[in-house]
Amino acid sequence: MGSTVKRDDIPERPAVTGKLSDRVYDHVLSQITVGIYPVNSRLPPETRLADQLGVSRPVVREALMRLRDDGVVASRQGAGSFVMRRPAADVYNYAPVGSIADIQRCFVFRIGIEGEAAALAARDHDPEGLRRIRDAIAALDQVIADAALGVEEDIAFHRSVAEATGNRFFAATLAAIQSQVSVGITLNRNLSLIQPRDRLLRGQEEHRAVFDAIASRDEARAREAMRSHIENARKRVFEGG
Structure with a gap:
């Protein structure tokens, strides 16, 4: 159904350092995002992906498992892995190369930490x-x-909730991961600015x-x-919601 994208039309992404399964996750997700693997298409077998990327099958299997957990791909008995949805294409215009896996992880981590911080603040x-x-609001x-980006203001809101707990470890945890949190918030707010205003609202x-x-x-x-706010922010980034 969708238009076919030739591999030669896609610029080569720079090599990614870090955990091997993160590299595979980021590679496959980027190929899905740009349409090389359209929705409902079958991904290459694990052995072929392993050969293409120079990694072992267990590394590919770990990356595919996380893509399944994220609802991007699904396994069909005896048939392999199929693409279930395509993340928002604009993610790759703003996200640092190789960071997609960690951005996802940071959102998940924040759901747990900041959910409890909000409860204690209450x-x-x-x-x-x-x-x-x-x-902060x-x-x-x-x-x-002002139609401004507002990353610092957004971070200040989350920091103010952590500080309102009266437990310094919540604020210290957010401060320790502020650079990672900033990447996620910057990505979310950049994407929101190019969407209808309703998304920011x-x-x-x-x-x-x-x-x-x-x-x-x-x-x-x-x-x-x-918890709902951070999960919705994750969806707005990766699912275009």
Whole structure:
């Protein structure tokens, strides 16, 4: 159904260092993203991918398992692996080469850490902590009004929630991974700026849902609101939602 993309039309991506299965994951995902492997097409067998990329079959198998976990490919008994969906093509215009696997992992890590931070902030925040979260949301409102990128303001919102827990280890954890968090947020906000304005507004509504739950001291709702926000951000990046 989709248009066929010739391999010669795709620029060679620079070599990626790091874990071998990350290299395979990034390679296969990029081939799916640019349309070399269209939706519903069958991926090459593990042995052929291993030969092409100069890695072992177990390395390919690990990468394909993660692609299945992400819902990008699916296995059919006796038939191999098939492409189920194509990530947003613009991801590769903004993401650093070789970082896709780690960006995915960082989103998943943040869901756990920041979900619990929001719950504790709901339980333990003081007036000053709540004020900082409210100020961070106001700053993001201004970013949207100005059609600006707003990466620092977005990071400040998440940091203010972590600080509102009163437990310094949550803020310290976010600070320790700030460069990785910044990559994910920058990618999300860049992609949002080239989409209809409604996409940015949805993200801001999710921020407000987190704030409202924290202000109401509703731990369960705050946890779920933050987890949903970060998962939705991941989907907006990788699924174009």
